[in-house]
Amino acid sequence: MSAPAVRAYPVAPLTALDTVWFQVAGTLCNIRCAHCFISCAPDNRSFPMMTRAEVGARLREAEEFGAREYYFTGGEPFMNKEIFEILGDALALGPVSVLTNALLIKPKTAARLKSLAGASPYSLDLRVSLDGYDAATNDPIRGEGTFDRIMAGLGELAAAGHDPVVTTTEACEGVAASEGRARFLEFLRAAGLKRPRLKVLPLLRLGAETARTHAYESWETLRGRELSETEGAGLQCTTSRMVTAKGVYVCPLLIDFPGARLAATLRESLRPFELAYPACFTCHATGLSCRT
């Protein structure tokens, strides 16, 4: 009889495929944020755009597995020429969230999204990234002039009748604490959002962020740890997968790591994953989930 295999890291089982992410714009983005954890940029072609057909093939699988919700991210999803058709396909199957920097949201875009939302029995959420209360705090991270353009995009969404969710990171001063959140929500209300919602993400010391601050240190690891059932259930990799043009990854955070690519299809990706990456440490410590 052989001894049970001893693993250096805890293993996260896939308990249910609830959330399916699509990196619909690959790593292509119209800006170059200093904290982007997958270093998206106008010239980052490491992940290409996904076609409607590629997304459709995985959507059919997701439907079969009874997925609950769909998230679309990039890069910048609205750089994808087929984005509206793709969102329509997804909205036929379940609620959809789109993560955007809002720079391409013009009145026509907002109106088209509104009619897509109206045609589905399911919710369409637009989630807009913003990194501060003003240009002085946001622009050093998101780029010169972006604050005004993001606010304009948010304004277009609000004018068309959307209630966007605003994502900010802990790079935004004070927002991790409850008073900071309340202040940020007040700011959004004053800016004209009728029902603002806020999603605060911890920073991940991956990608561009490693140059802005620093990389993970050696002690920041789950090595040797055992996770209880509730700790495991809190990790998004137990209930979701990330679909890219280059295959299915365990989660949205680790696409720069070849070891996190699980398979070509969702079906083959529904297996346990060994939490050997420093980002796993952040997930565990902060309870991070990329969903809203």
Next chain:
Amino acid sequence: MPDLSEAGTYRRVALLGGVYSNYLALEAALKLVENKVDAVFALGDFGAFGPHPDRTLELLREKGVPAIQGNYEESLATDTDDCHCGYTDPRDNHFARISYDYTKERTSSEHKRWMGTLPKTLRLRVGKSRVLLCHGSPRRINEFLWESATPVPFVRRLLAEHETDVVACTHTGLHWKRWLAPGRGIVNAGALGRPANDGTPRVWATILEEADSVLDARFVPVDYDHERLAREMAEERLPSEFVETARTGWWTTCLEAMPAKERAAGRF
């Protein structure tokens, strides 16, 4: 292998979503369905928002209404210091805390003990259909199943995994139903204790019955003395935001978890 034993077989039952200490609405609903259904079931969350939590509990127990635990009962029975509603919005958390602390303090230990004896799910048969009663979802007591965020493929999975024809739940406070096939689907009983964020003070009960030999759900409006409830809430110094909801029918708190479609239908 789940325990598939059923609590009974019925032709017609009433389901009560969160009562939230609204004992006046509970009284009105019990009167409304009296002699019209074979049985009444309460799906948990007896406390929160409203005044004098023991009055709701006394009524439920006196009438022998079969009940399952909600997140409130689970928390109260285990003496947890949080209702496990799971908000991150500071305003929602603030109000959730006030309502939980008030309810916890005013609920007698005997009622808390009773809450601990309640099951988390219950199976019945209504007509030919197998019905699984739960609070949030069959898999998690505080999972929110909203109409615009509970799609057909997911419902199909829930029904298959839990070996049932119908899942009946509450926890969100808004009632809705979605059938995948005749007699197969999901019914959210909404709330009996809090208006449906529709600008009217009425609240809702749910009737499950076979019509033309297929199970269907009917949502029945319940009128009650909401001004009296509002007065009692104010006397108990419960937040004016809660009182306003009882009077106007618009939700003022606990909005964070609501998806875009439902949120857009309300005032706040």
